[in-house]
Amino acid sequence: MHLFNRVKFRTPESVELEFTLAGIGSRALALVIDYQILALLLVLFIFIWLFISEQLMDVGVEFFGAYFGLWLTAISLLILASIYAGYFVFFETIWHGQTPGKRIAKIRVIRDDGRPISLPQAALRALLRPIDEILFIGAFLIIFNQAEKRLGDLAAGTIVIQADTGNKNTNLVISEGGKSFYSQLSQMADLSQLLPDDFAIIREYLLRRNGMSNKSKASLSLKLSQQVQSIIGLETLPADISADVFLEAVYLAYQQSELY
Template sequence: MRFLNRVSLSTPESVELDFTLAGIGNRTLALFIDYQILLLILLAFWLLWGLFTLGLFSVLSASNLNYSSLPWWLLGIAILLNFAIYSGYFVYCEVMYQGQTPGKRFTKIRVVRDDGRPVGLSQAVLRSLLRPVDDFCFIGAFFILFGKREKRIGDWVAGTLVIQEQRGDRMTALTISPAAEQLATKLPILADVTQLIPDDYAVVREYLQRRAKMTAKARTEKSMELARQLRTIIGLETTPPNTTSDQFLEAVYLTYQQMQDSSKDATS
């Protein structure tokens, strides 16, 4: 078994990202924590369902109606709701919290796609639906232990990886230059920034967070390549004068954040 297995991923924008895989220990601890939380949620559900069932039977008894088949229907509905809560817990957390459940947040691991982008709804649903298969006889643990990329069956089908969260992963670690802040105020006028999508933002953020760990040559090449591709997306022919590719990427990152903040304010 490998210790601290690392993997390099290439995004659709040809940005190389280096990650450390989560490993069986962190994943087991995260799952244990999540199952404790799920247990409390499901206990509350069955308690409320039991109270609902008793109340329903008392009403039907008073009305002298025949409800001999009703208990089986209620049991079937309860089992379906139980599975929906079980699966929905993982889907909701991984989609809403960038690949992290409470257990994964505690152990500092997260789910990403095979190309390093944030996990989406379809990936989270596939992982969650196949979790019972992975849990059966510890099949998933076997795949993680002996697989090259430490993937369980749900990861193979969904096209995801579970990685360790690194110190540079958080947005607060980013440093925006004054030149980029000035350009960010002009960028919506110079180009169509509404063409940016969350995946574009995620790739820019990943690069800005990890550029300090790159060699000067690799940083220059990736910065220029990424800037060129983003200019094509937003319809900007050339980088503004006296602006480096890094400053341009910082401005794109800041502009997207401001655009998202404006849309939230408009809907609130």
């Protein structure tokens, strides 16, 4: 078992990101919490469904025959399965790889290239989850796979990592220089050329930069800045604007665009 195993990925923008894998303990904790929440949802649905079924039974049998009860049972099983899979798909999609359990356990799912997962990856992981849990197949794969992937991760191309904690605050602090340059940036370049995944990479760097050495930070920020400049068609930066300040301004522009 590779406790606190670290992996590095190079993004299509040639940016190298390093992550700490979540480990089976954190994943088990997250799953226990998620299953408790999910159990409450399923029990609530069952009570509501039993009440509705009781009201419909007499009328349904009269119009649809003796098999109406079997149809209700089949529909209920389909809805239960949808709630089970939909819980993980819904939260991992809107919370960028986290469910309530993963958020409490401080872990999240990302793609193999370091980008946030989207609906297809979340759906594939959820659909293969029952297979992973048969005879603890997923647990064995996590323990004996260097990347700590269960079957759903292998199929979806995802990994589960430790989320940023401590000084890596998820609420980014933008410097005054970044805020000032942000107001000029929209007049200088077309930021619409950047995709949401590009902004996700910028955010990942801004979150992790304080934990880097000065040399690594300078090299990575310059490389990422050059990639972004190439995409948006900005040949050179003003002399008084550093790569870090530029990236802050780009991400701040994205944040503001999401509000409108």
